[in-house]
Amino acid sequence: MLCNLEQQPADALLALIKLYGDDTRPDKIDLGVGVYRTGQGGTPVFGAIKAAEQRLVDIQDSKAYLGPEGDMGFVHALMPYIFGSDDPAMGGRIEGMQAPGGTGAVRLAVALAKKAGVPRVWMGVPSWPNHAQIYADLGMELKTFAHASKSGTTDMGALRGAIAEAAEGDAILLHGCCHNPTGIDYSNAEWDEIAGLIADAKLLPILDLAYQGLGHGMEEDAYGVRRVLAAVPEALIAYSCDKNFGMYRDRVGAIYVMAQDAAVLTRVLSNGHALARAAWSMPPDHGGAAVRLVLEDEGLTALWLDELDTMRTRMSQVRARLAAAGQQGGVDFTPLGSQNGLFSMLPLSVEQIQQLRSEHGIYMAGSGRINAAGLTMGNIDKFIADVAAVSA
Numbered sequence: 001m002l003c004n005l006e007q008q009p010a011d012a013l014l015a016l017i018k019l020y021g022d023d024t025r026p027d028k029i030d031l032g033v034g035v036y037r038t039g040q041g042g043t044p045v046f047g048a049i050k051a052a053e054q055r056l057v058d059i060q061d062s063k064a065y066l067g068p069e070g071d072m073g074f075v076h077a078l079m080p081y082i083f084g085s086d087d088p089a090m091g092g093r094i095e096g097m098q099a100p101g102g103t104g105a106v107r108l109a110v111a112l113a114k115k116a117g118v119p120r121v122w123m124g125v126p127s128w129p130n131h132a133q134i135y136a137d138l139g140m141e142l143k144t145f146a147h148a149s150k151s152g153t154t155d156m157g158a159l160r161g162a163i164a165e166a167a168e169g170d171a172i173l174l175h176g177c178c179h180n181p182t183g184i185d186y187s188n189a190e191w192d193e194i195a196g197l198i199a200d201a202k203l204l205p206i207l208d209l210a211y212q213g214l215g216h217g218m219e220e221d222a223y224g225v226r227r228v229l230a231a232v233p234e235a236l237i238a239y240s241c242d243k244n245f246g247m248y249r250d251r252v253g254a255i256y257v258m259a260q261d262a263a264v265l266t267r268v269l270s271n272g273h274a275l276a277r278a279a280w281s282m283p284p285d286h287g288g289a290a291v292r293l294v295l296e297d298e299g300l301t302a303l304w305l306d307e308l309d310t311m312r313t314r315m316s317q318v319r320a321r322l323a324a325a326g327q328q329g330g331v332d333f334t335p336l337g338s339q340n341g342l343f344s345m346l347p348l349s350v351e352q353i354q355q356l357r358s359e360h361g362i363y364m365a366g367s368g369r370i371n372a373a374g375l376t377m378g379n380i381d382k383f384i385a386d387v388a389a390v391s392a
Contacts, residue, residue, distance in 0.1 A: 070098025102240025152335030178341025250287030329388035
């Protein structure tokens with residue numbers, strides 16, 4: 001029977017990682033892999049996480065199962081940062097469960113929406129490639145609209161048109177902040193409008209918050225999520241700790257449900273637990289436990305937030321340097337200065353991207369997406385000059 005399976009194409013990003021690894025040029029630049037890098041090019045473990053992990057070694061007395069909901073102390077410790085400290089459960093209407101990374105959270109959110117009878121999901125494109133793969137694997141119809149305009153701003157006209165076309169009961173997925181892959185986020189005023197449009201159209205929002213803290217700050221980056229939740233009766237929220245805690249390989253995420261009331265919330269979560277049990281049974285515990293210990297300790301929380309500030313400051317410096325370069329060859333770097341998070345897209349052709357790779361040792365996704373964290377003050381001038389050379 002296994003002979004019936006067809007060969008699948010290799011993941012383009014994983015193939016890019018291998019090509020970069022095989023390149024022996026000392027001045028090569030990796031802008032493909034979606035991880036934060038320091039000014040020295042490393043991706044270190046957060047000091048706050050190191051301390052929490054050591055504490056786990058010292059105090060953890062069991063590796064017994066926790067259940068499909070995972071570490072609820074971790075789930076609850078995140079809630080004030082996501083939903084606000086005044087009433088993070090919104091009067092008992094919000095509860096969550098742990099998931100294996102933001103990917104697991106998105107998948108469970110879409111699976112819950114489908115089980116609830118949602119027929120299709122709307123999404124701005126381009127988007128994180130795994131979004132569409134998850135919808136396809138779950139058999140969920142996908143409808144798309146343009147996320148951004150050629151001028152480098154959000155395409156609110158396309159979003160308004162999509163919401164107007166959507167049917168009551170459809171879902172709409174929105175990036176909470178630091179849009180992947182464009183780095184182009186909605187302004188607070190745009191979120192205000194979006195919240196009202198979704199509420200009026202009676203759509204189910206699925207909010208993917210994977211980079212909180214890497215845009216403008218933990219509070220600022222939660223504005224869109226909180227604004228939508230204040231306007232609608234129900235929503236699904238997928239959360240990732242991969243970037244803002246540096247927990248990439250530990251797969252630390254959570255899914256939250258906001259329901260009309262506590263009774264509905266209990267029913268939804270029972271379905272979430274059942275879906276999780278069938279998919280991964282129990283989420284991995286170590287990373288979630290480490291994050292919980294960080295958030296339970298004032299000193300470690302302060303250290304974590306300071307490390308996050310350092311990351312955000314470095315990203316701002318890189319973006320400011322790119323923006324200052326202005327027009328270089330056929331690429332205008334100016335808009336990158338107002339974008340957020342790790343990612344941005346350059347208007348390069350596939351041939352130009354291949355030329356950057358073969359002639360200059362610069363590795364980026366075939367779509368033109370770059371991880372700006374791969375740039376340092378030591379290689380950024382080379383990058384700008386090489387892009388100008390191939391795009392002139």
